[in-house]
Amino acid sequence: MNALWSLLRRDVLLALRRPSEVLTVVFFFVVVAALFPLAVGPERTTLRMLAPGVLWVGALLASLLALNRLFEADHRDGTLEQMLLSGTPLTLLVVAKIAAHWVLCGLPLVLLVPLLGVLFDLSGDALGVLALSLLIGTPVLSCLGAIGAALTLGLRGGGVLLALLVLPLFVPVLVFGAGAVEALAAGLGSGAHLSVLMALLLLSGLFSPWACAQALRIALE
Amino acid sequence: MRRIPWTHYAAPQTFYGLAGVWWPPLAGLALALALAGMWVGFMVAPTDAQQGEGYRIIFVHVPASWMSMIIYLAMAFWGVVCLVFRARLAGMLSQALAPTGALFAFLSLWTGALWGKPMWGAWWVWDARLTSELILFFLYIGFIALTSAIEDPRRADRAGALVAIVGAVNVPIIYFSVKWWNTLHQGASVSLTRAPSMAQTMLWGMLLMALACWAYTVAMVLYRTRSLILQRERHTDWVAQLPECQPGVRA
Amino acid sequence: MNWESWSAFWHMGGYALYVWGSVGGCVVLLALEVLWARRQREQTLEWLRAEQAAAHGGDGA
Numbered sequence: 037m038n039a040l041w042s043l044l045r046r047d048v049l050l051a052l053r054r055p056s057e058v059l060t061v062v063f064f065f066v067v068v069a070a071l072f073p074l075a076v077g078p079e080r081t082t083l084r085m086l087a088p089g090v091l092w093v094g095a096l097l098a099s100l101l102a103l104n105r106l107f108e109a110d111h112r113d114g115t116l117e118q119m120l121l122s123g124t125p126l127t128l129l130v131v132a133k134i135a136a137h138w139v140l141c142g143l144p145l146v147l148l149v150p151l152l153g154v155l156f157d158l159s160g161d162a163l164g165v166l167a168l169s170l171l172i173g174t175p176v177l178s179c180l181g182a183i184g185a186a187l188t189l190g191l192r193g194g195g196v197l198l199a200l201l202v203l204p205l206f207v208p209v210l211v212f213g214a215g216a217v218e219a220l221a222a223g224l225g226s227g228a229h230l231s232v233l234m235a236l237l238l239l240s241g242l243f244s245p246w247a248c249a250q251a252l253r254i255a256l257e
Numbered sequence: 258m259r260r261i262p263w264t265h266y267a268a269p270q271t272f273y274g275l276a277g278v279w280w281p282p283l284a285g286l287a288l289a290l291a292l293a294g295m296w297v298g299f300m301v302a303p304t305d306a307q308q309g310e311g312y313r314i315i316f317v318h319v320p321a322s323w324m325s326m327i328i329y330l331a332m333a334f335w336g337v338v339c340l341v342f343r344a345r346l347a348g349m350l351s352q353a354l355a356p357t358g359a360l361f362a363f364l365s366l367w368t369g370a371l372w373g374k375p376m377w378g379a380w381w382v383w384d385a386r387l388t389s390e391l392i393l394f395f396l397y398i399g400f401i402a403l404t405s406a407i408e409d410p411r412r413a414d415r416a417g418a419l420v421a422i423v424g425a426v427n428v429p430i431i432y433f434s435v436k437w438w439n440t441l442h443q444g445a446s447v448s449l450t451r452a453p454s455m456a457q458t459m460l461w462g463m464l465l466m467a468l469a470c471w472a473y474t475v476a477m478v479l480y481r482t483r484s485l486i487l488q489r490e491r492h493t494d495w496v497a498q499l500p501e502c503q504p505g506v507r508a
Numbered sequence: 509m510n511w512e513s514w515s516a517f518w519h520m521g522g523y524a525l526y527v528w529g530s531v532g533g534c535v536v537l538l539a540l541e542v543l544w545a546r547r548q549r550e551q552t553l554e555w556l557r558a559e560q561a562a563a564h565g566g567d568g569a
Contacts, residue, residue, distance in 0.1 A: 188406075197399075246425060250419060255412065308543055309523060367534075368534070487549075505557075505561075
């Protein structure tokens with residue numbers, strides 16, 4: 037447990053010292069949210085309808101941006117191999133890495149979304165559900181993305197390859213995340229969608245760290 | 258049950274020989290089945306009441322879809338064997354399966370579009386099955402891209418195996434979510450799954466075509482694996498002594 | 509038999525483009541796959557033969 041916390045703290049501190057990466061993610065999200073209305077016109081009903089999808093896709097792509105570097109820095113300076121050889125179970129260390137990624141990329145998006153939702157004239161309820169769906173969904177993206185990051189470790193063209201590998205896996209999260217807000221708008225209530233998202237979170241939380249650890253071993257041996 | 262010498266058959270050298278013997282008859286079988294299937298589908302099966310002659314696309318669309326899914330499962334299966342038993346041949350079989358699977362997925366989309374256009378007026382409808390097929394196609398492309406990008410064959414095999422397994426586990430989840438998404442947004446209720454009520458002959462036609470595709474796939478995989486074996490085992494004696502590898506031979 | 513004449517067969521009740529486009533697409537792409545697989549094998553064999561020639565040439569000298 038100690039190892040988990042210390043690794044998590046270390047990653048977050050390191051990233052905060054060189055904030056460009058976190059800022060890139062945040063900036064990208066804001067830009068997507070700001071550009072869409074410019075592209076589709078200021079009609080408020082259209083914007084309200086598009087908002088969940090646009091913001092979710094923006095969050096998804098923003099998460100992808102930072103996934104590339106999840107293991108890269110540690111791989112380059114040999115820390116990753118040390119982690120492999122250390123006594124601590126690799127799965128635990130992977131959980132720490134995934135948690136760090138979420139804290140640095142997912143959480144800012146969740147915190148920003150109420151602000152950006154205003155650009156799309158979303159109601160308070162819709163904003164709430166959107167933020168909640170992102171809160172549950174972005175960790176899933178981090179979990180699944182980590183597997184892709186481990187598999188593409190050190191490969192040329194890694195970013196595109198990572199996106200290609202991981203986007204099909206993201207589809208259910210996207211469908212239920214954006215769907216939750218749309219269901220609310222349709223009067224059906226977002227409970228079902230959010231429950232499915234929770235289930236996805238539990239499943240990916242249980243299996244992704246293990247799969248990611250396997251992928252790291254494959255990449256490093 | 259007599260003990261089957263798995264390790265013997267799993268040796269690339271044995272497999273090379275066996276595959277060389279089996280792929281030609283399987284290819285012949287595929288051709289024969291395809292001709293029979295096309296005959297039944299186009300000459301024997303009657304015109305559909307609702308869709309006219311256009312429905313005959315199912316004789317290529319449905320087998321292609323089935324194969325694209327079966328092949329992915331086969332890839333995942335060999336992926337498990339590769340990771341658990343560390344069998345080199347399993348990794349090669351997975352990689353040999355992928356291009357054919359991707360091709361069938363693409364053909365499923367291609368024929369699906371050509372079926373949808375006259376029937377529902379659009380080249381593409383976000384029907385649950387077509388959308389899932391599109392995602393399956395991307396899963397294939399991802400597998401192929403990853404295994405091509407890794408230079409070390411062992412790492413490529415094992416990384417591909419993990420991708421295939423993770424993908425296979427996710428396919429039901431993806432299909433379920435796409436179905437949910439599709440029914441919720443039911444604007445025009447289009448569904449390419451609403452196949453015409455099947456006459457016996459139509460089913461026979463599809464079955465024959467599906468078997469033809471299966472035989473083709475097995476023949477293709479055996480053939481392609483032989484090439485992979487030659488590449489991977491090029492430093493061994495038995496490869497050096499193969500007749501087709503002697504310089505000056507036009508094999 | 510379904511068709512009164514060959515031209516009726518090709519016409520496919522007006523769906524010719526779609527039906528033959530589908531069947532044609534399948535045939536073409538599968539044929540291309542076969543050709544590609546054969547080419548891969550030929551390239552591998554050529555490479556192996558060249559290696560053999562080089563090795564034996566070296567021994568001879």
